Amino acid sequence: MKAIKILTLTxxxxxxxxxGPALAHASLDELIEYxxxxxxxxxxxxxxxxxxxxxQLKQGNxxxxxxxxxxxxxxxxxxxxxxxxxxxxxAEKQRQQAIDAFGKYLGRYPGYTPAILNRAKTYATLGKTExxxxxxxxxxxxxxxxSPDYYLELAQLESTLEPCGIHMALKSLDRGMENLGLLxxxxxxxxEFELERKAYRMALAxxxxxxxxxxxTPQWKARQxxxxxxxxxxADEPD
Amino acid sequence: xNNTSPQNSKYHLVVLFCLVVLVSAxxxxxxxxxxxxxxxxxxxxxxxxxxxxxxxxxxxEQQTISRVRYGSSPNALVAVQEDQSIDxxxxxxxxxxxxxxxxxxxxxxxxxxxxxxxxxxxxGTARPSRVWIVGDSGTADKNAKNVRDAFVDFNGSNATxxxxxxxxxAYDSGADCEYQRAFFDxxxxxxxxxxxxxxxxxxxAREDGGAPYFNIFNLPIDGNTGGVPSGTEAxxxxxxxxxxxxxLDSETSNxxxxxxxxxxxxxxxxxxxxxxxxxxxHHPPYSKGTHDSDQPGTAxxxxxxxxxxxxxxxxxxxVFSGHSHNYERSFPILGHRGTSATFLESMKxxxxxxxxxxxxxxxxxxxxxxxGIVYTVAGSSGKTRSAPLNHPVHYLSMSKLGxxxxxxxxxQLNVTFVSPDxxxxxxxxxxxxx
Numbered sequence: 001m002k003a004i005k006i007l008t009l010t011x012x013x014x015x016x017x018x019x020g021p022a023l024a025h026a027s028l029d030e031l032i033e034y035x036x037x038x039x040x041x042x043x044x045x046x047x048x049x050x051x052x053x054x055x056q057l058k059q060g061n062x063x064x065x066x067x068x069x070x071x072x073x074x075x076x077x078x079x080x081x082x083x084x085x086x087x088x089x090x091a092e093k094q095r096q097q098a099i100d101a102f103g104k105y106l107g108r109y110p111g112y113t114p115a116i117l118n119r120a121k122t123y124a125t126l127g128k129t130e131x132x133x134x135x136x137x138x139x140x141x142x143x144x145x146x147s148p149d150y151y152l153e154l155a156q157l158e159s160t161l162e163p164c165g166i167h168m169a170l171k172s173l174d175r176g177m178e179n180l181g182l183l184x185x186x187x188x189x190x191x192e193f194e195l196e197r198k199a200y201r202m203a204l205a206x207x208x209x210x211x212x213x214x215x216x217t218p219q220w221k222a223r224q225x226x227x228x229x230x231x232x233x234x235a236d237e238p239d
Numbered sequence: 240x241n242n243t244s245p246q247n248s249k250y251h252l253v254v255l256f257c258l259v260v261l262v263s264a265x266x267x268x269x270x271x272x273x274x275x276x277x278x279x280x281x282x283x284x285x286x287x288x289x290x291x292x293x294x295x296x297x298x299x300e301q302q303t304i305s306r307v308r309y310g311s312s313p314n315a316l317v318a319v320q321e322d323q324s325i326d327x328x329x330x331x332x333x334x335x336x337x338x339x340x341x342x343x344x345x346x347x348x349x350x351x352x353x354x355x356x357x358x359x360x361x362x363g364t365a366r367p368s369r370v371w372i373v374g375d376s377g378t379a380d381k382n383a384k385n386v387r388d389a390f391v392d393f394n395g396s397n398a399t400x401x402x403x404x405x406x407x408x409a410y411d412s413g414a415d416c417e418y419q420r421a422f423f424d425x426x427x428x429x430x431x432x433x434x435x436x437x438x439x440x441x442x443x444a445r446e447d448g449g450a451p452y453f454n455i456f457n458l459p460i461d462g463n464t465g466g467v468p469s470g471t472e473a474x475x476x477x478x479x480x481x482x483x484x485x486x487l488d489s490e491t492s493n494x495x496x497x498x499x500x501x502x503x504x505x506x507x508x509x510x511x512x513x514x515x516x517x518x519x520x521h522h523p524p525y526s527k528g529t530h531d532s533d534q535p536g537t538a539x540x541x542x543x544x545x546x547x548x549x550x551x552x553x554x555x556x557x558v559f560s561g562h563s564h565n566y567e568r569s570f571p572i573l574g575h576r577g578t579s580a581t582f583l584e585s586m587k588x589x590x591x592x593x594x595x596x597x598x599x600x601x602x603x604x605x606x607x608x609x610x611g612i613v614y615t616v617a618g619s620s621g622k623t624r625s626a627p628l629n630h631p632v633h634y635l636s637m638s639k640l641g642x643x644x645x646x647x648x649x650x651q652l653n654v655t656f657v658s659p660d661x662x663x664x665x666x667x668x669x670x671x672x673x
Contacts, residue, residue: 031411114448145453148470148499149492156497180470181461184506185499210506213467217509 031055046076050084057084062091079108083115095122111142124157133157148185151176155186159193166197182209200231281423283346283354284430286457288479289464290338290359293434294457296330297346305329309344311337313353316345330457339366354431357398362465363513365481369397370645371433372519374405374561377413377442378621379420385659386620386640387425393644393657399433401479402426405561405617406440406490406521408452413443415451421621422455438486439473440521440561441538449473449491458486467507474500476507482647483513487520487546489560494541501545508553514605514671515647518550519559523616525575527630528563528638533578544576547612554608556652556669559643561618565626566656567636568665571601571611575632582631587611592634593667600668605650613669617643617656639663 035052039045049072056065065088073081086101102119106112120135136154140146155169155176173190177183187206194203204227207220214220282297295307302325308316320331329346336342339360345353360366371390376383409417423430436458443452458475462468465478466485473488485507492500508516524543526532532539539562550558551573570587584590588611591598603610614632620642628636641658650672656665 145448147473147492148503152497152499153493176470181468183470183499183503184467185470185503188502188506213462213510214506216512219509 028055028059032059044071044075046072046081049075050081053084054087057087057091060091062088065091079104083109083112086115086118090118090122095126098122099126113139113143116142120153124153129157129160133161146176146179148176148180148183151180151186152189155189155193159196166193169193184210184213195230198234200227200234203227204231281419282427282431283344284423285356285432285434287332287459287464288356288359288434289477290361291336292332292334292463293336293356293358294330294332295344295346296328296455296457299327299329299347302327303329303347305331306347307331307333307344309333309342311340311342313343313355316343316353339364356432356434357400359400359479362478363481365514365647365649367646367648368400368480368482369394370401370403370482370517370647371399371429372403372405372559372617372643372645373620374559374616374642375407375440375564375618375622376404376425376620376642377407377409377417377421379410379417379425380621382623382640383421383425383621386642386657387429389659390642390644390657393655399429401484402429402433402435403484403486403519403559404435404437405519405559406438407442407561407618407621408437408440410442410621412445413440413449413452414446415454417446418451418455436477436484436486438520439488439490441490444490465513467503467510469503469507470499474503476511478513480647481514483511483516485516485518485555487518487542489520489522489538489542494538494545496545501549504546504549505553508549508555511553512606514650515557515652516553516555517557517559517645518555521560522562523560523567523614523618524558525569525579525614525630525632526560526563526565526567526616527579527628527633527636528565528567528616528618528626529624530563531627532630533580547576550612551609554606554610555612556603557645557654558612558614560614560616561620563616563626564618564622564624565616565628565636565638566619566641566658566663566665567616567628567630567633568656568667569612569614569632570634571603571613572632573609573611579630579632586632593669595668600651600670602670602672605671605673613654613667615643615654617641635665637663637665 032052032055035048038048049068053065053068069081069085069088082101082105086098089098089101099119099122102115105115116135116139120132120139123132123135133154136150140150151172155172158172159165159169170190170193173186176186187210191203191206194206207224207227280298280300283295286294286296304321304323304325306319306321309318310316320333322331336358338358341355341357343353343355409421437456439449439452443449453472458472459477460469460472460475466476469475473492474486476485488500522538522542523532524539524547532543571589572586573588575582575586589601593601619640623638623640625638639658639660641656641663644655644657646653650670652669654667
């Protein structure tokens with residue numbers, strides 16, 4: 001489980017890492033060209049400058065993106081530019097500055113979920129688990145669409161906290177299943193947490209809930225046998 | 240919010256880009272493709288089909304109630320399902336349908352026009368089924384139209400049971416107005432008769448994280464149409480006849496083995512008992528087209544490194560992707576995880592072309608695991624561009640417009656690349672053996 005957690009924390013960062021310069025994307029090229037055309041007529045338009053900055057970041061052209069961001073700041077105000085500046089900081093691996101920038105933006109636009117998610121993931125990268133958890137909880141409170149991953153990532157962070165982390169993680173997973181329905185992805189993680197806290201009967205009970213979909217599979221049957229074995233071998237520790 | 244926020248600047252860009260694209264592509268359009276424009280009527284279109292239920296959606300020009308009249312004869316639409324709430328966007332679910340039956344229907348805005356669809360047979364029952372696959376089709380231009388017309392000519396009067404879309408369904412940002420042109424106006428006859436089951440591409444996700452995509456499509460998240468519930472429309476599975484389809488999200492969801500999609504896929508494929516399994520997602524694991532799957536740290540690399548072992552472990556037959564605007568079709572292969580330079584001839588489980596009139600059909604046992612999988616990049620339904628096209632897993636690679644047709648019939652599957660260019664030919668078959 002620990003290896004999974006480490007892998008998760010590492011991989012969670014992938015979406016916020018910068019794309020390499022070699023990631024040539026023809027459509028991005030076209031869009032950059034298009035925004036450049038727009039800017040030739042209105043070079044100070046902050047909206048178009050930010051559009052091009054985001055495209056440049058996707059292309060890995062960080063220096064060009066910064067130039068557009070600074071130009072947008074000169075003709076707009078720093079708060080409205082802060083989200084894209086945060087993306088630039090992420091691309092440059094200046095994570096604390098990225099967090100500050102996302103925070104600045106969220107101060108004005110508190111429901112902007114990409115900024116919340118990016119800040120949550122950046123906190124996690126920096127090992128600021130409690131702050132990351134706070135952002136994930138906030139994300140779940142404002143986001144219209146809940147991904148199973150939000151609950152899974154939140155639970156994985158919570159599980160690392162002492163002394164009640166696993167309990168918190170299980171509550172988050174159960175909340176996810178209350179909102180999204182019984183899901184293998186969340187219940188499987190919950191089973192691992194139950195085993196980690198030696199709640200074998202609970203693990204078995206959760207495993208049984210997956211029977212309608214997985215009951216005929218060899219994997220489910222083998223796991224059931226294993227869990228029954230553990231249940232009879234060990235008494236559950238008190239929660 | 241003032242007009243310099245990223246959301247507004249993005250909106251600004253989308254509106255302007257739409258204007259340029261649409262005016263140049265369509266020529267006769269005076270639409271500004273803006274969310275501020277009056278909404279255009281669209282549909283009806285079909286979603287979330289099972290052997291006993293279907294969802295019909297459409298948009299009306301005026302706010303009205305939602306009413307569907309339907310029946311098993313075009314002259315007797317005797318059953319009615321309606322929702323009294325007033326809106327321009329309509330969604331009506333029909334239940335208690337009879338499997339493997341043609342139904343006729345009309346929606347309130349098009350009461351004079353009768354459409355039809357056919358319910359699938361009971362899950363697991365083999366029936367000749369045709370599936371049309373378009374990839375990166377969202378250009379809303381002459382190319383997309385030519386690809387569509389080539390399919391219509393190929394299809395003739397045959398029924399098409401499903402339409403799969405491989406992502407980038409509406410350029411450039413997947414905005415609602417772009418979907419109008421690239422999807423609703425492009426395929427009106429098809430989508431009124433054939434359920435559409437898409438996957439999300441990078442361009443579809445540009446507009447508000449894919450909000451228009453998720454608003455337009457109703458996708459199965461609860462296992463009611465077969466498969467294990469995913470809890471999200473971003474990735475899902477369903478059964479049609481004796482075929483299991485899996486739509487993965489290679490763009491917006493966590494692709495890592497610790498993510499929810501991965502564990503869901505493992506469970507879903509483990510529980511699958513259908514004769515055929517088709518998986519589709521946007522980013523190709525093997526491509527030397529307009530995108531290079533050798534690039535590390537990309538969605539393409541993730542899908543190859545993390546997901547192809549799962550496909551092999553659970554006996555997937557075919558994998559379709561888009562993203563590269565080319566057609567690339569592999570030999571049946573097994574065990575290739577690295578870059579193209581690490582591919583070995585021994586990873587081909589069949590070195591032939593898969594053609595009955597050529598090297599012979601590909602064969603694989605029913606319900607087998609660790610057999611060869613044919614991977615296809617079919618992202619040329621809206622545009623093509625020259626590219627190296629030299630990935631060694633592929634039997635054939637070409638920069639030709641086109642789409643793919645799957646014809647399932649019992650133990651046989653025939654796959655055809657259908658192009659407006661008669662010189663662009665590919666076809667092959669897979670036969671399941673006992």
